[in-house]
Each structure stands twice: as structure tokens, then as C-alpha cells.
Amino acid sequence: MKEISNAELNVLNVLWQQSPISASEVVALLTQSNDWHEKTVKTLLNRLVKKQAIGFEKQGRSYLYHPLIDQSDYQLKESESFIERLFSGRVAPLVAGFARENKLSAKDVEELQQLIDTWQKENKS
Amino acid sequence: MKEISNAELNVLNVLWQQSPISASEVVALLTQSNDWHEKTVKTLLNRLVKKQAIGFEKQGRSYLYHPLIDQSDYQLKESESFIERLFSGRVAPLVAGFARENKLSAKDVEELQQLIDTWQKENKS
DNA sequence: ATCTATTGATTACAGTTGTAATTTATAATT
DNA sequence: AATTATAAATTACAACTGTAATCAATAGAT
Numbered sequence: 001m002k003e004i005s006n007a008e009l010n011v012l013n014v015l016w017q018q019s020p021i022s023a024s025e026v027v028a029l030l031t032q033s034n035d036w037h038e039k040t041v042k043t044l045l046n047r048l049v050k051k052q053a054i055g056f057e058k059q060g061r062s063y064l065y066h067p068l069i070d071q072s073d074y075q076l077k078e079s080e081s082f083i084e085r086l087f088s089g090r091v092a093p094l095v096a097g098f099a100r101e102n103k104l105s106a107k108d109v110e111e112l113q114q115l116i117d118t119w120q121k122e123n124k125s
Numbered sequence: 126m127k128e129i130s131n132a133e134l135n136v137l138n139v140l141w142q143q144s145p146i147s148a149s150e151v152v153a154l155l156t157q158s159n160d161w162h163e164k165t166v167k168t169l170l171n172r173l174v175k176k177q178a179i180g181f182e183k184q185g186r187s188y189l190y191h192p193l194i195d196q197s198d199y200q201l202k203e204s205e206s207f208i209e210r211l212f213s214g215r216v217a218p219l220v221a222g223f224a225r226e227n228k229l230s231a232k233d234v235e236e237l238q239q240l241i242d243t244w245q246k247e248n249k250s
Numbered sequence: 251a252t253c254t255a256t257t258g259a260t261t262a263c264a265g266t267t268g269t270a271a272t273t274t275a276t277a278a279t280t
Numbered sequence: 281a282a283t284t285a286t287a288a289a290t291t292a293c294a295a296c297t298g299t300a301a302t303c304a305a306t307a308g309a310t
Binding site for chain 1 (some may be wrong): 131134138197199200201203204205207208210211212215216217218219220221222223224225226228229230231232233234236237238240241243244245248
């Protein structure tokens with residue numbers, strides 16, 4: 001599938017949070033948070049449709065949009081390629097950067113500990 | 126600073142591993158690994174110079190290039206923006222994806238545990 | 251001294267992206 | 281029915297990207 005640009009991802013993020021959703025609602029959310037013009041949001045919706053990242057159903061005069069790609073799948077694929085490009089494939093150094101800059105929340109740490117515990121249980125040699 | 130494109134990052138990664146380094150060496154490495162034409166690599170070197178991401182010194186007929194931006198700084202800034210865009214700023218879900226797909230190495234896990242321990246020591250309320 | 255090969259500089263060119271404005275179709279209003 | 285407002289579709293346009301080819305300068309070879 002075609003790459004999703006940064007601006008487009010903002011739109012997709014909205015649909016992942018709430019869907020189906022009308023163009024006007026997306027516009028309302030994004031003109032606010034991103035200070036975008038209505039036309040800009042419409043363009044991005046169109047491009048996402050062309051890229052087959054989202055779909056829609058006619059709802060009278062307007063459309064109701066919904067994602068066609070799964071958020072987890074997308075997150076995983078992008079994470080892998082990001083980590084590969086910037087960290088030669090290893091994830092710990094990324095987390096180390098966050099730790100160094102105090103960007104880890106207590107919740108993050110708790111979840112990470114949980115992941116590690118599970119991993120170790122499963123990989124008990 | 127100007128954004129560094131994907132293709133450019135490949136070049137920068139080479140300089141972060143070895144520097145100073147001549148154009149011909151960079152070309153040798155990247156034509157191999159990335160199947161790029163020599164001219165392509167030269168273009169990318171030029172663009173990185175224009176973006177002030179790398180610099181060079183004349184070495185007779187040719188140049189010796191070196192990075193001007195710090196790899197750790199770059200990694201951190203990009204990681205933060207990536208995590209923000211895809212995971213609303215939380216890093217644990219990214220690691221969870223890696224765990225789920227068995228992309229965590231033993232070394233990763235060990236380092237993560239170390240990070241957590243340190244974090245907890247420092248955040249002992 | 252002239253020709254040639256090499257290296258850096260400039261130019262090319264189509265596709266993508268950010269950021270809309272314009273056009274067209276249609277639903278609502280007068 | 282004619283006019284207006286609204287939503288979607290099409291068009292715009294410059295900057296950035298990927299991917300080179302061509303041009304220009306200069307160091308070596310003859």
C-alpha cells in the first residue's frame with residue numbers, strides 16, 4: 001500500500017479514534033487541533049481514499065468515513081521500519097533515550113516490566 | 126534544521142559509523158548495500174551539505190565528509206516525534222508490538238530491565 | 251602541452267506532500 | 281422553479297524526494 005504522509009496520518013488517527021465519522025466532524029476536530037483549513041482536511045481525506053487507507057459510505061448529502069487499515073498493523077510496520085532505520089533494529093536504545101530524557105511515565109515502566117516478565121517466562125531456556 | 130529524508134538518512138548513517146570518510150568510500154558502501162547509482166549518492170551528499178547536516182574538508186582532489194549533527198540528538202528528537210504521532214507519546218505500546226512479534230532480543234530485554242531498575246531507583250517516592 | 255579520467259557542481263524530471271482555491275453537483279430555502 | 285448553500289471532486293502550485301545525467305574543473309598520463 002502507498003505510504004501515508006505525516007499530514008494524512010493526523011486524519012487517520014482521528015478515524016482510528018472515532019469511526020464512522022463524517023467529513024465535517026473530522027474537519028471540526030482537525031481545524032481546531034492542527035489549525036488546518038477545511039479544504040486541507042478534505043484534500044487529505046480524498047488522498048487517503050485514493051490510497052485505500054480509508055473508505056466511506058454515502059450518507060445522504062455527505063459521506064461517513066472509516067479506516068480500511070488496522071491501526072495495530074500500521075503501528076507495528078512503521079515501528080519496525082523506524083527502529084531499523086534509526087537504531088539498526090534494536091528497540092532498547094530508543095527506550096534508553098526516553099529514559100535519559102525523563103520521558104517515561106510510571107505507567108510505561110509498569111507495562112514494560114510486565115512485558116519483560118512475560119517475555120522471560122516464555123523464553124525460559 | 127531542515128528535515129532529513131529517508132534516502133539521506135542512509136548516507137548519514139554511514140557517516141555516523143565512519144568519519145571522516147571520502148565520497149568514494151561512501152559510494153562504495155551504499156552502491157552495494159542499497160543498490161544506488163554513484164550519482165545518486167553524490168546528490169545525497171550534496172543535499173546533506175546544503176542542509177548543514179554534514180560538512181567536509183578538501184583533501185586534494187576530493188572531499189572528506191563528517192557529520193555535523195549528533196546521532197543521539199537526532200535519534201531522540203525523531204523518536205519523540207514518531208512516538209507522539211503513532212502512539213500519542215507513550216513508548217510502552219511500541220515495545221509491546223515488538224514483544225508480540227518476537228522482535229525483542231535477549232539483549233534488548235536485559236537492557237530494558239536495567240533501564241527500569243535505574244528508573245525505579247531514581248523515582249523511589 | 252594536450253588529452254583523459256575523475257570528482258564535485260549544476261541541472262533534470264516525475265512523483266509526493268503541504269496547503270489550499272476553484273468547480274461541479276445537489277440539497278435546502280425562498 | 282430559481283437561488284443559494286454545502287459537500288465532494290478537480291485543479292493548483294511550490295517545495296521536497298528519489299533517482300540520475302550532464303557540465304565543469306582539475307589532476308594524471310602520454
